Amino acid sequence: MSAPTSPLRRLVYRCAQRCPAWLLVLLVIVLAAANGHAQSHAPVIEWRQAEVSRLSEAETADWSTARTVSLPDEWADSQPGRGGTAFYRLRFEAPLGRDAGALYGLYVERACSVLQVWLNGQRVHASGRQDEPVSRNCHQPQLVALPSALFKPSGNELVLAVRGHALQQVSSRLRAGGLSALEFGLYDVMAAHHAKRVVFAIRLPEVMSGTLALMGSFMFVMGWFNRKQSYLAYFGALMVGWALLLARLWATDLPLDNRSTELLLAALMGFVTLAAVQFLLRYANERLRWINILLPLQCVLLPISLLLAGPDRLYTASGLWFALLAAEVTMAATHYLARAHRQKSRQLWLMATLLTVVGVALTIEFTAQVAQLDSRIGYLAQLVPPLVYLALGLRLVQQYGRAYQSAEQSRAELEVRIREATAQIERNFAQLAELKVEQVTERERKRIAADLHDDLGAKLLTIVHTSESERISTLAREALEEMRLSVRGLTGKPVRLSDALGDWRAEVVSRLTQSGVQGEWSAPPDEETQQTLSSRAYVQTTRILREAVSNVIKHSGASQCTVRCALTAEGDFLLTIQDNGKGIPMELDGRLDKGHGMASMKGRAKQLQGQCLVESGPGYGTVIRLTLPLQQHVSGP
């Protein structure tokens, strides 16, 4: 399942990483296409002069006091401190055409805030509410249809009434009253022109608003539930704030009067600043208490101070505030970049680029207002920050996803490690318990051995040396030797075969010599007998050998005894005891005499998974062959 998704995911990641670049390139292409198209073929007349009659409250224009002004007419310059309504009158000859049925269009790039148009006394256009709350159409390019039926052959009169606000009553120069230059031409041509401008001035900001709001809320929620990634929440807030700010471009009919709207917009700037500064600081892993207090305080102070400043000083007051906010954001950005540089963060160049782009775009937007640059530059500058936010947002989400993924991974690893550690502990515990059991067993064996020696040994010894009967003495001595061997089997450590052979040789040869039997011993060299016998195998073999030699000494009447030890190719140990005595007498049923300990020798061999064969015949002596499978009795090399 995961195989096909991972390349896809990688592709998405890679795309996300280059997102800002991609979006910018896309934007430039779109703009270039739009501009290229702007040079239209059909004739377009541009009107750059009009008579103006400025009114405050009156209903109709008084053309007797009218003056001629050049368009665009920015009220901030031409009638400072005054809002209200201004009537503009243009006289023009009937348009060029013999074509009486043609529809003409008037393109008004900017008429702030509300526009009404009369052609030869007939009202042909009204863009919104004239009374408070006045519609906010400052950012809206407008198209007025002029039917040719209304045209007179000559002396046509076009009157435009613009209702607007004085500069001091708004927080941006773009929303101060004014009328741009007018363009007149065939309706189709003007409509196409208008449509293109509307896309950039209205539609794209709308789309951006929606996208920013959606993504911003998403990131805000994400950051809200992950307090460690609180910068996500602030960035989400920044995006939502910016989405609302963008609404100033496309939201025309608000149920609020101009002053409230402007106050709200200014307050929104405070909020956006808070979000931006906090995002930059949190993203740099810094939490400053005083910042946490001051920024919200500023958000409250800003609208209050604007309220106190009064409606006619709004522009100046908000201008001061905006300068302060811009300084704050710049400082935060600089701080972030310095810190990222110090920490050699991989985000440094991306963030530096994005912040610079936003900074440049905002500067251009501001310059465009003051210096009255081409409106298209303003449109572009308006669109760049949201795009950058989107790109950065994607990047942050991607980082978050990756961090989440690696956290999941380390959690899984941790789980595995814990499981391993648990298993290890359990194993250790089991080993410890085993060791403990072994220790206890060992101690117990030693105790039993000591008891046997001290009690049983002492008693047997007393019998050995105090019994009147030689037979009882011998029996007790044998019992003592048996006991000693048993104890050895109980407590003894594994014996190397070469050492065992040494012990056996010493015992066999000295016993035979003492009894006057000529003994002969042969065994493989040390190098071939490095295996280790368990103490049980050692003890049992010792017993068998001892019994066999006893038989030779006591019963056989032999003069010679040969003991041969050998190792077979299969890894068996062979022990052959041969004498030249009179042999073992047969019982009636054909079995060998049990009195000579043959049965116990065979039983012992069987215990060791070996066998003990006895060949004997009158006059032929006796041969005892013991075969032991060594593999089962060795312990270790």
Place this chain on the structure above:
Amino acid sequence: MNNILLLEDLPEIRAWLKSLVLQVFPNARITECSRVQDALQQVQNSRFDLGLIDLGLPDGSGTDVVAKLRDVQPDAQSVVVTIHDDDEHLFPALQAGAYGYILKEQSRELITEQLQRISQGEPPLSPSIARKVIKYFANMAKPQANAMPEVSLTERESEVLLRVAKGFTLPEIGVQLGLSRHTIADYVKQIYRKLNVSSRAEAALEAQRLGLFRR
């Protein structure tokens, strides 16, 4: 062999051993003890030529008496008389200075013969004890061996030990090496002596080391 110390806790066996000793050394004056403390006192107070010392006693180990006798009366011979034939019990006693050992359950004739041999300077040596001695000298710290050449084994002594470990009897080894029975016995005695000297040196070094640490 006029003054003999007999340390044995079982009265019957002690009586039996006493009669046996008197058979070998008719003129001997035998001091009988049944406890380690009594024996230590006797060693302090009286002179002995030979000590027959049991290992497992109710109030301690006969090894202490062997060591004490070696310290106080270096000329006296200690022989361990025991029912333990394993090197775990015997080796410490040999290190402490015993010149041989006798297994108590053996027949009167055998013990008599062994006693005579030991008193004549022919101590017994079993293969397992020989292996233990070889291992002991092989593991001995090098600097110590260099510092005291008199406690390291000669080539001949090592040769004898190796052959004993392989199960050859002392007379057999004598024949193999072309040496007399007495010479072989001397080697064995030297081995016992060096084992004792070396063990004591080791103990002294250990004490010195601890002392240095304490200072």
